[in-house]
Amino acid sequence: xxxxxxxxxxxxxxxxxxxxxxxxxxxxxxxxxxxxxxxxxxxxxxxxxxxxxxxxxxxxxxxxxxxxxxxxxxxxxxxxxxxxxxxxxxxxxxxxxxxxxxxxxxxxxxxxxxxxxxxxxxxxxxxxxxxxxxxxxxxxxxxxxxxxxxxxxxxxxxxxxxxxxxxxxxxxxxxxxxxxxxxxxxxxxxxxxxxxxxxxxxxxxxxxxxxxxxxxxxxxxxxxxxxxxxxxxxxxxxxxxxxxxxxxxxxxxxxxxxxxxxxxxxxxxxxxxxxxxxxxxxxxxxxxxxxxxxxxxxxxxxxxxxxxxxxxxxxxxxxxxxxxxxxxxxxxxxxxxxxxxxxxxxxxxxxxxxxxxxxxxxxxxxxxxxxxxxxxxxxxxxxxxxxxxxxxxxxxxxxxxxxxxxxxxxxxxxxxxxxxxxxxxxxxxxxxxxxxxxxxxxxxxxxxxxxxxxxxxxxxxxxxxxxxxxxxxxxxxxxx
Amino acid sequence: xxxxxxxxxxxxxxxxxxxxxxxxxxxxxxxxxxxxxxxxxxxxxxxxxxxxxxxxxxxxxxxxxxxxxxxxxxxxxxxxxxxxxxxxxxxxxxxxxxxxxxxxxxxxxxxxxxxxxxxxxxxxxxxxxxxxxxxxxxxxxxxxxxxxxxxxxxxxxxxxxxxxxxxxxxxxxxxxxxxxxxxxxxxxxxxxxxxxxxxxxxxxxxxxxxxxxxxxxxxxxxxxxxxxxxxxxxxxxxxxxxxxxxxxxxxxxxxxxxxxxxxxxxxxxxxxxxxxxxxxxxxxxxxxxxxxxxxxxxxxxxxxxxxxxxxxxxxxxxxxxxxxxxxxxxxxxxxxxxxxxxxxxxxxxxxxxxxxxxxxxxxxxxxxxxxxxxxxxxxxxxxxxxxxxxxxxxxxxxxxxxxxxxxxxxxxxxxxxxxxxxxxxxxxxxxxxxxxxxxxxxxxxxxxxxxxxxxxxxxxxxxxxxxxxxxxxxxxxxxx
Numbered sequence: 031x032x033x034x035x036x037x038x039x040x041x042x043x044x045x046x047x048x049x050x051x052x053x054x055x056x057x058x059x060x061x062x063x064x065x066x067x068x069x070x071x072x073x074x075x076x077x078x079x080x081x082x083x084x085x086x087x088x089x090x091x092x093x094x095x096x097x098x099x100x101x102x103x104x105x106x107x108x109x110x111x112x113x114x115x116x117x118x119x120x121x122x123x124x125x126x127x128x129x130x131x132x133x134x135x136x137x138x139x140x141x142x143x144x145x146x147x148x149x150x151x152x153x154x155x156x157x158x159x160x161x162x163x164x165x166x167x168x169x170x171x172x173x174x175x176x177x178x179x180x181x182x183x184x185x186x187x188x189x190x191x192x193x194x195x196x197x198x199x200x201x202x203x204x205x206x207x208x209x210x211x212x213x214x215x216x217x218x219x220x221x222x223x224x225x226x227x228x229x230x231x232x233x234x235x236x237x238x239x240x241x242x243x244x245x246x247x248x249x250x251x252x253x254x255x256x257x258x259x260x261x262x263x264x265x266x267x268x269x270x271x272x273x274x275x276x277x278x279x280x281x282x283x284x285x286x287x288x289x290x291x292x293x294x295x296x297x298x299x300x301x302x303x304x305x306x307x308x309x310x311x312x313x314x315x316x317x318x319x320x321x322x323x324x325x326x327x328x329x330x331x332x333x334x335x336x337x338x339x340x341x342x343x344x345x346x347x348x349x350x351x352x353x354x355x356x357x358x359x360x361x362x363x364x365x366x367x368x369x370x371x372x373x374x375x376x377x378x379x380x381x382x383x384x385x386x387x388x389x390x391x392x393x394x395x396x397x398x399x400x401x402x403x404x405x406x407x408x409x410x411x412x413x414x415x416x417x418x419x420x421x422x423x424x425x426x427x428x429x430x431x432x433x434x435x436x437x438x439x440x441x442x443x444x445x446x447x448x449x450x451x452x453x454x455x456x457x458x459x460x461x462x463x464x465x466x467x468x469x470x471x472x473x474x475x476x477x478x479x480x481x482x483x484x485x486x487x488x489x490x491x492x493x494x495x496x497x498x499x500x501x502x503x504x505x506x507x508x509x510x
Numbered sequence: 511x512x513x514x515x516x517x518x519x520x521x522x523x524x525x526x527x528x529x530x531x532x533x534x535x536x537x538x539x540x541x542x543x544x545x546x547x548x549x550x551x552x553x554x555x556x557x558x559x560x561x562x563x564x565x566x567x568x569x570x571x572x573x574x575x576x577x578x579x580x581x582x583x584x585x586x587x588x589x590x591x592x593x594x595x596x597x598x599x600x601x602x603x604x605x606x607x608x609x610x611x612x613x614x615x616x617x618x619x620x621x622x623x624x625x626x627x628x629x630x631x632x633x634x635x636x637x638x639x640x641x642x643x644x645x646x647x648x649x650x651x652x653x654x655x656x657x658x659x660x661x662x663x664x665x666x667x668x669x670x671x672x673x674x675x676x677x678x679x680x681x682x683x684x685x686x687x688x689x690x691x692x693x694x695x696x697x698x699x700x701x702x703x704x705x706x707x708x709x710x711x712x713x714x715x716x717x718x719x720x721x722x723x724x725x726x727x728x729x730x731x732x733x734x735x736x737x738x739x740x741x742x743x744x745x746x747x748x749x750x751x752x753x754x755x756x757x758x759x760x761x762x763x764x765x766x767x768x769x770x771x772x773x774x775x776x777x778x779x780x781x782x783x784x785x786x787x788x789x790x791x792x793x794x795x796x797x798x799x800x801x802x803x804x805x806x807x808x809x810x811x812x813x814x815x816x817x818x819x820x821x822x823x824x825x826x827x828x829x830x831x832x833x834x835x836x837x838x839x840x841x842x843x844x845x846x847x848x849x850x851x852x853x854x855x856x857x858x859x860x861x862x863x864x865x866x867x868x869x870x871x872x873x874x875x876x877x878x879x880x881x882x883x884x885x886x887x888x889x890x891x892x893x894x895x896x897x898x899x900x901x902x903x904x905x906x907x908x909x910x911x912x913x914x915x916x917x918x919x920x921x922x923x924x925x926x927x928x929x930x931x932x933x934x935x936x937x938x939x940x941x942x943x944x945x946x947x948x949x950x951x952x953x954x955x956x957x958x959x960x961x962x963x964x965x966x967x968x969x970x971x972x973x974x975x976x977x978x979x980x981x982x983x984x985x986x987x988x989x990x
Contacts, residue, residue: 082582134604178612
């Protein structure tokens with residue numbers, strides 16, 4: 031029975047015909063995720079969770095190397111605490127899930143399940159920060175958060191999702207701004223050098239920034255269907271929350287001051303980004319640096335004498351070389367195995383059968399290009415390492431080409447409207463900075479501002495919408 | 511200001527005068543934990559969380575080495591799902607926190623925040639298990655759970671706490687029983703060989719077993735105050751949940767069968783156990799294998815030329831040798847630093863000043879014994895490694911002696927009552943197996959059954975309570 035189910039593993043929707051359905055198919059057939067009985071809440075299956083564990087390991091290393099410490103704060107926020115910062119509560123209260131009973135007793139105050147933890151961190155910081163000697167505080171938390179949204183899609187929009195949230199406090203505005211930038215650069219580094227997802231780095235417009243933040247920085251990626259994905263954000267809060275929560279410290283001048291704050295986060299929606307950046311009609315394609323299995327070994331004619339033993343010897347060799355490698359000895363056919371690990375996006379497949387053994391060679395098949403190469407077993411470790419590196423680079427270059435080919439300047443709203451309808455992607459225009467023009471761009475061209483890129487270009491002197499003097503160059507697109 | 515606060519770091523309650531207050535003092539002053547504004551919910555501070563991260567790393571490695579995979583399931587359980595297994599809901603419903611509103615809308619069905627996830631795993635397993643080829647399923651989850659209890663203590667009883675919960679499904683009862691035992695042995699190994707906490711391995715009586723389980727295995731530890739701590743449990747469920755949740759698989763015989771189930775967990779209460787096993791009147795004492803900082807380097811006369819450089823050179827040497835080492839270059843006095851890292855239980859302190867430098871030596875001070883040794887800087891890496899090993903062993907032996915000296919046989923309930931009042935610890939008696947005698951032991955001697963040890967001793971032929979023929983030898987004690 032299970033065997034029969036698995037034979038259908040490669041039957042997924044064509045990505046050019048229906049990208050959304052293709053995406054859902056990949057999530058389910060690669061066994062990344064499953065539906066739960068709660069609308070909008072998903073189960074992270076072992077293979078999907080293993081990808082997240084790889085993200086965690088890399089990011090956590092980067093956070094610790096820059097002096098951050100992990101903590102764990104409560105999952106429940108008293109309603110009165112959430113209400114302390116006005117903009118923040120307006121942004122989040124509509125999508126909070128509320129706990130009203132503990133056991134059989136109705137609670138005197140409602141608690142929401144954290145949609146994000148700024149308020150909890152502020153309350154804790156008010157308790158533990160007294161002196162300039164207590165600063166900076168560089169905390170991070172790995173946890174799940176809950177937002178009671180109306181619509182959902184695997185990885186991209188869950189009511190409950192896994193993420194990390196950094197929350198830091200600093201003695202000066204400058205230090206906090208540097209921290210905001212540091213973490214935003216770490217996200218860009220992670221996306222580009224591990225996920226092979228090229229990014230556009232920029233600042234959000236006031237309309238798009240985080241509830242309660244003074245500034246939000248973002249890394250924006252382009253998916254295969256040319257839509258945008260906000261991959262990670264880093265916020266600078268000034269001392270707004272610190273004032274609202276009455277957090278003070280005695281400075282070197284012996285006066286009381288409010289500290290300056292940041293927060294920053296990435297979530298499992300990055301896995302959605304990975305799928306939509308690199309996947310193809312055979313399923314998932316994973317960059318080697320984050321793939322749970324980097325090489326799968328598939329024995330050919332495994333019933334013949336000596337074949338399994340020779341395959342196991344290669345398994346051991348590659349394990350010793352630090353490769354994440356799996357040998358599939360199951361009694362499924364090689365054809366079934368090929369399809370299975372293609373669906374799961376394993377970067378490299380190694381085939382070894384009796385004929386290869388005679389000639390001291392094996393076959394390596396690349397998931398990204400499908401290319402098959404016969405290689406010598408001598409120095410196999412180096413060959414594999416080199417090929418994994420080539421795949422990692424190749425995926426990045428392909429995604430980079432997609433981003434560059436589909437980012438184009440436009441002089442007017444009309445041009446944005448026309449070209450966006452034709453080809454999607456990112457339109458870049460000059461902008462006066464007014465909300466009205468941003469709203470008009472949304473209403474008439476169907477795009478939102480992705481960011482004000484840090485690397486500004488001068489495309490002209492006037493706003494593409496209203497013709498008034500321009501302040502910034504902005505990227506526009508349709509976002510997930 | 512902060513400086514002044516810190517000077518009081520060593521002012522904790524005497525552990526012999528008031529063990530409970532000593533424990534709370536250590537939790538707060540070693541900066542392991544903080545109170546939140548929610549009653550019974552605590553904040554895991556960086557130092558406390560770092561201990562948990564070390565536990566996670568070791569246990570996760572053990573779980574994966576035995577074929578387990580991590581997953582993440584929802585934090586919310588629909589009320590109807592929780593009610594599917596009768597014993598289970600009776601055990602947990604009274605301490606559930608209930609979500610009744612999503613945003614501004616009242617929900618049609620209430621959801622509880624998971625107090626444990628058997629029901630969620632069963633629902634998922636019903637979805638993904640069809641064939642004997644899908645078994646075994648060996649899943650584990652790292653998460654927080656919530657139990658709305660009336661009383662609370664740091665680490666020992668939180669309304670919200672961090673834990674891992676393994677949930678596995680097997681084709682046969684025997685395989686599931688073997689899994690229950692395997693995980694229970696992993697917990698015993700972890701407690702003894704990493705936490706330096708000797709354990710008594712046994713089975714819970716029917717009264718004390720987990721709601722819905724057929725059998726619960728436990729590792730029981732003895733704290734410094736001679737009370738018991740249940741350190742980890744492993745449950746065998748038979749096919750009870752599988753029947754309640756209609757989980758079936760097609761066997762090799764092409765018939766439908768119900769799979770057999772286990773679950774097992776340890777939580778951050780183990781940190782409480784660690785504190786209460788090894789701590790002393792100077793604060794925390796951590797076994798080197800789980801200490802976030804294994805060696806702290808404290809420069810003596812650090813303002814003198816060359817001292818800081820020489821200390822930094824040692825930092826680098828020990829880091830290269832794989833030691834978790836910290837150099838405290840702050841401008842606090844050495845005396846303050848000594849007290850601070852003693853409070854935090856750092857196993858080994860290294861002091862290096864100008865005189866030591868002249869003689870190519872340094873001072874090593876053991877946290878467990880207070881013993882100071884002058885050692886050569888030649889081969890320092892080996893000396894440190896050896897001393898850390900000695901500390902690890904010494905802590906275990908001291909705890910083992912405490913356990914052995916305070917475990918004693920009793921022939922009658924009267925004897926249990928008398929000796930328990932005098933000295934606490936574990937009383938071991940023969941028992942007929944009847945609930946009535948177990949209840950009487952609780953009412954009259956104030957002790958609960960800790961376990962029916964796997965290593966049974968023959969202490970006599972009759973039950974210590976009723977004089978009827980005995981079935982088992984049981985350990986009794988007062989438990990956290």
